Amino acid sequence: MTNFNQKDFTSQQGNKYIFQHPGVRMVSKINDASKNKHGVVLEERLSEEMLKHVIVEPKKRIDDFKDYTEYSEVINAAYSFISGQDGGSDDDQQAGSGEEG
Numbered sequence: 001m002t003n004f005n006q007k008d009f010t011s012q013q014g015n016k017y018i019f020q021h022p023g024v025r026m027v028s029k030i031n032d033a034s035k036n037k038h039g040v041v042l043e044e045r046l047s048e049e050m051l052k053h054v055i056v057e058p059k060k061r062i063d064d065f066k067d068y069t070e071y072s073e074v075i076n077a078a079y080s081f082i083s084g085q086d087g088g089s090d091d092d093q094q095a096g097s098g099e100e101g
Contacts, residue, residue, distance in 0.1 A: 006056075007086075009077050011070050018057040019081045026053055027082050047071070050078040 005021045022030070030053060034046035047062055055078050065071035080086040 007081050009074070009081075011073055013067065013070050015070065015074075017055055017074055017078075019054050019078050020056045021082055022053045030054075030082070046079065047075045050075050054078045054082055 007019045009017045009019055011017070021027075030046075030049040034041050034049055036042055044062065051060055051062065055074065062071065065074075077086065
């Protein structure tokens with residue numbers, strides 16, 4: 001068993017994903033790698049980092065998404081998960097978050 005938290009996520013289109021928290025240091029690196037030299041977050045870079053380090057199943061690339069709406073929803077949910085902004089309200093959240101209620 002790993003030390004990393006995982007979360008099941010189902011998109012509005014009904015597709016299932018598994019997110020895995022890569023650890024605090026990696027979240028920091030993802031944030032750094034996702035910004036340009038002016039500190040502005042770049043969507044494509046952030047998406048690539050989420051797909052590489054956080055969305056563990058199914059493994060996808062940006063070009064694998066057929067629908068921008070789902071792509072955006074999944075990337076944003078993955079980022080909310082690793083940054084602690086996801087309040088635990090998703091229907092498939094695994095037990096252990098302590099925030100449900």
